[in-house]
Structures are given as C-alpha cells and as structure tokens.
Amino acid sequence: MWAPGPALPLLGRRRESVPMRLPGASTIRSPMMKNETITVKRHSLLYRILHWAIVxxxxxxxxxxxxxxxxxxxxxxxRGVARSLHIxxxxxxxxxITFFVYYFIMSGEYKWFGASKIGPAIDFFVHEFRSFILGKKVKTPVGYNRSEKKYSEKVVPTEVLAWWGWFSLWAIMVLTxxxxLFPDYFGFINRLCYAILPAFSKEKLHNTVC
Structure with missing residues (x-):
C-alpha cells in the first residue's frame, strides 16, 4: 500500500522519451517533459500506521x-470512566510516541527535520507568507534525484516548523x-502551570464564582 504524494521536480537529465514508474504511488513529473512521470515511496506503511494511531x-x-x-x-x-480511559x-x-520517535530516528527521517533546519524554515515561512499576501507563487524546494532514486529534499521547510511545534506540544502533554497522575512527584509542574496561567487557578476561579 503506497501513499500518493505531490508533483515534484526531478534532478538530472532525461534519457527516456516514454513515461517511467518506480515502485510506489507518489507521482513525480519532470518540469522539462510533461509526459514523464515516476512513482516513489514517500513513507513506509509502519510510518503511516503510527501517524494515524497518534492522531x-x-x-x-x-x-x-x-x-x-x-x-x-x-x-x-x-467522570470516573473518563479518568480511567484518559489514563x-x-x-x-x-x-x-516513544516508538514513533525511535523509528523516526532509526529510519533516517529525522535528517529532514533537524534543529539546524529551523532557522532556514523560519526564513522560508516569512517568504511564503509575503508571497501569499502579494499573490505570488512559491517554488517548492522539494526534489527527487532519479539517478540515485532518493530525495534530494523531502519536505517543505514549513513542515519542519510544524514538526517541532507538535514535538513541543507532545512534551507538554506528557509532562502535564x-x-x-502523580502529583506527589510532578506537583511542581502544576505550580508552574498555575504561575504561567493564573486564570486557571482553582482558588481564583472559586473566588470569582463566589
């Protein structure tokens, strides 16, 4: 089972004059020859299963x-059933999440989302936003090297920001x-949350209601 992907530019010279296909389902069209397409495997089945399990x-x-x-x-x-289900x-x-992060690292996917890419991703997002306001198109940096049969760049830079945003939210969800669940050991997190968001303090809510 293969997931469809977006049309991506190819790197390297075209040698064939007929459509080509590689195992997978992500169709890629060459900007030089509209009839030339190949299919690549973007994500493994296990990756997609973990993705939707997390969702x-x-x-x-x-x-x-x-x-x-x-x-x-x-x-x-x-409330009792909800609490048991929540735990x-x-x-x-x-x-x-733990297994996903492990697989994410071992499969090499992490290299497309490294911390060193955050700065360029922010710059690309600003450029993307300005282009959207001005009604201009933004050229995707995603590319596939046909001769080596691998991506030269797999994700749009704004995906890097989305990944790190989700990763931060996951960490917050785990800690809170x-x-x-264990207030005796992690009570300092509750105190920190009340300090950051005092409006959600039980005492202040009680006083407001009274």
Missing part, C-alpha cells in the same frame, strides 16, 4: 480529558499528564 489517540485523549475537566466538562460519560489512553499514547 486517533490524541482525539480520544481530548474527549476523555473533557470528561474529567472542571472547566469544560463533557457529560457523555461519567489508559495516555499511557498507550506515550508508548506509541504525569503531573495530574
């Missing part, structure tokens, strides 16, 4: 989290979840 687990964490919330309670399920799904999600 599903986050949605379930959101629903079960609202079920135990004191501020936006979800009445579809009881179970949270631990499962943490395991999935542990602080609620």
């Amino acid at each position: 599903l687990e986050i949605l379930l964490l959101l629903l079960s989290g609202l079920g135990v919330s004191e501020y936006i309670p979800l009445t579809l399920i009881s 179970l799904i949270g631990l499962t999600w943490t395991g999935t 979840g542990l602080s609620l």
